[in-house]
Amino acid sequence: MSRPVAWWLAVGWIGYAILPWYAIEAGFWGFSWLPGWFDANNAPALVQSFAYGRWWLLPVALALLAPLALLGWSKDEPGVARLLIVVGTAGLAWLVLQGFAVGLKGWSFGWMESLFGPLGNRQFGMGYGALLVAGCFIVLLTQGLAGLGYFQGDGFTAGSIGVIIATIAAFVFYPVFIVLVSAAQDNQGNFAPALFVSKILDQEIWGLDCVYSSLRCGVAWNSLFLAVLVGVGTTVLGLAFALVAVRSGFRFKRILRVLTVLPIITPPFVIGLAVILMFGRSGAVTMLLSEHFGIAPSRWIYGLPGVFMAQMLAFTPIAFLVMIGVVQGISPSLEEAALTLRADRWRTFKTVSLPLMRPGLANAFLLGFIESLADFGNPLVLGGNYDVLSTKIFFAVVGAQHDQGRAAVLSIILLVFTLSAFYAQRQWLGKKSYATVTGKGDAGLPVPLPARAHLFAYGLAVPWALFTAVVYVMILLGGFVQSMGRNHDFTLRHYVAAFQVGWTEHGIHFSGAAWNSFWTTLEISLLAAPLTAALGLLTAYVLVRQKFAGKDAFEFGTMLSFAIPGTVIGISYILAFNTPPIELTGTGVILVICFIFRNMPVGVRAGIAAMSQIDKSLDEASLTLGARSFTTMRRIIMPLLRPAVVASLVYAFVRAMTAVSAVIFLVTAQYEMATAYIVGRVEAGDYGLAIAYCSALIVVMIVAILLIQVLVGERKLGRRSAAAPISSEIQGSAAA
């Protein structure tokens, strides 16, 4: 038997016979179970099944025993591989089955009670032990598949795919399935297909009245229109910023980079608030215009213009982060070749550089489009009467209607939009090759931008950067004045209220109102970010580099959680994880998991965009030299992927710090998140403290981003830079 299988079998036995099988009440990190190791709550499965009458855990032991007979055999023997598959599948199936069949009150389903009689026993949510055993079964199954020659016989690839599929099934499909089922139910939980049809065909959703009259259009069209606008807008701006940052002699690149990253690290409703303070009817800009030019103050900002402006501010950085990796990756050799063939600079840009950016453009658009559809904070603050799906969904759940079915119906529509965009993007990219980072000598000089592209990039990026800067000055100032818009006297009271630190006899006492949520947020985000990035990039690697049946469905599954609005994710997590088999509500773990699966798709997209530029021959060279896929990934691909690593780490961290709609249902007194707290302050009209808290968060995130960049480092492509003398860069290899 191969080493990984033996290893994981040992892990499985540890999980089954030593660690507590059920979740520990003190939480994932609590070790209070150690003293009472063998009592009914903390005992491992082996003890549970004999001493506490939980006989349904016994068959698990059978599945763990069977492979022991195979020690010493190779997994590539077809017979051994088949047995591994059977054992892994049976073990997993039994775990799931018993988990759903036996719950907190005995049998989970009425028909089981009538069939088998009362159980007289119960079980709680699964814990460490169950987790390890499940992991063991997944490895057995995938190693078996690899042994039969699936996934090119590669154990690492098979295992990765197995783990990704299992976690996505548990933390995306299962909760989403539960919430979508409620689309076809009435408020009492009865099956009502007619109600579903009437809800989904509602005039409020699909009405087209705005085309031919002054009436409003349906909310679906509103969302779609806004998302397309934002998708195109952020892509164009992102491209402009990337060109300025990578291909121009712009002197303030660093400032530009910081400015473009600022909006991504700001809770969205704060941008909305700043936009109101500038362009609202009593806003600073509005007042200036009215005093000097006699333009009457109006409420034009509330509605499409305001939401569009705020979303552009908020999402351009995401497009930028995707585009910058792509623009950096374009091989100068190809551009040089075009110039040598007598194309002028503009033609080179149009026919060589731009087409090579296609994966970046498509991914940037897709992200902007989806972000806009799922965005909740900006439409909430600035939407006016321009309703969009995400706010409608939120208020269908928490508003006066209390209609979860309607929320589920609206979510389905939102999902269909996102998936269509996803499909269209795939069609546009087609099957062309975009690889430009190869193992061959690549010593070209980046071609200076043609005048037109130069003008385009500067003309867009510089004014937008200035605008962003002004917005941030407003936000920073807001924390230091008594009451923004009314009383502009300087004060520190908002910061004192939030972040007061006192000394007591026990040492430092963090007495400010914000500390509790601040520490929790930091902890959860720091845990979630590396896990998110790792899972995202692993998925990207599998998607780009491996061929296997059902790859498209797999890719779709990894993108799904991104397409679902946060509110729906939040509600679905409560519905799915409040009762066994997986009981997570009220813990910090549920927040971490929620962030991982919600933000992973960005890592996937960034990874795919960057990886499709790296020539496969590099991997092949590594594999030919005897490295396994894991080593290849670690030594060859990862260093070349540094921009994507930075992008996904930064994104994962920042999104965990700033997410609102998903976490609002998951926070508890013990695990309160900063954003949920800030929303409460905004609701209470305490803008000063909200803005002060946001400013503090922004500073923390800037520090974190800088740290990430230092830790991960830059990707060093062996190319000449225009300033460097040619002789110092002879090696010409792409590996850093």
Added chain:
Amino acid sequence: MQFGKIVAAVGSLAVLMGMSAGASAQGSLNLYCANQEEWCRAVVAAFEKKTGIKVNMTRKSSGEWYAQVKAEASNPKGDVWWAGTGDPHLQAGEEGLLEPYKSPMLAELQDWAVRQAEQSGYKTVGVYAGALGFGYNTDQLKKKGLTELKCWSDLLDPKLKGEVQVADPNASGTSYTMLATMVQLMGEDKGFDYLKSMHKNVNQYTKSGAAPAKATALGETTVGITFMHDMVTEISRGAPIKVIAPCEGTGYEIGGMSLIKGARNMDNAKKWYDWVISVEAQTELVKAGSFQVQSNKNAPTHPLAPKLGEIKLINYDFKKYGSSAERQRLLSKWGKDVKALPN
């Protein structure tokens, strides 16, 4: 290798995260609070000090709590759901999510608070009341050439076109109270006629019930329709607002409190329940700046708070207009007949 560093950093962080919940001898209580944050904190602190019970308080809006209590029904995590407008409490009671409880303190409460308990089969109780009204920004009103507004009918003045803000009743319980008030005050047909006429003056149907108060304070709108205490909150922060109890009469809300069915700390929950409707607790609330009328007969009222006795209140039928069937009907009628109209 940089990744090694990251892994090490994360690993050491994970070890540092030994989280433990301190358990006190008196046990604990999971409180779902829908009041304003500082009021929640003030009353929780007083309760902890008095009883030694550790309170895990989380604040969310009433609608969010309703959604959460419903989602958690098969394995409740909360014990008491305190404050927030009464309708979601009534609805949760209707759906069997709440535990009936006849508190010995009921005798001390105002009639409207007890009526709420009786109508719901003692599944919820009134903890405060607040009247619906509107407020106007005095600076903005002057610019419009108007001197004062007194009645609901004044809001139909063509000079106020695009100057009135109110929440969307589909999203906000406050605004649903307004819809139900108009129907009860003027009759269904005339009430809807009024809302249709007012629609011409409405600049925005906001999502949150108290949002028009903030917009009025900032001068983003001239008139905002909210509960009167929301406007008073802005006035107490220095906003140029005048708050009005409409001359025709007006409706009101009763804030609710309920015990969650299957609560794990039911005894402590009942202790909280009894205590929070006592004079002591409600005095604490008023001190913390609550501008609502408290439910205990002997509790004081904030000097700035609107006096219910001086307001012409309608006989609001919470049973009928709180039921989900009637609410769905009125809301969908409002959506079709009022909101769909051009401005």
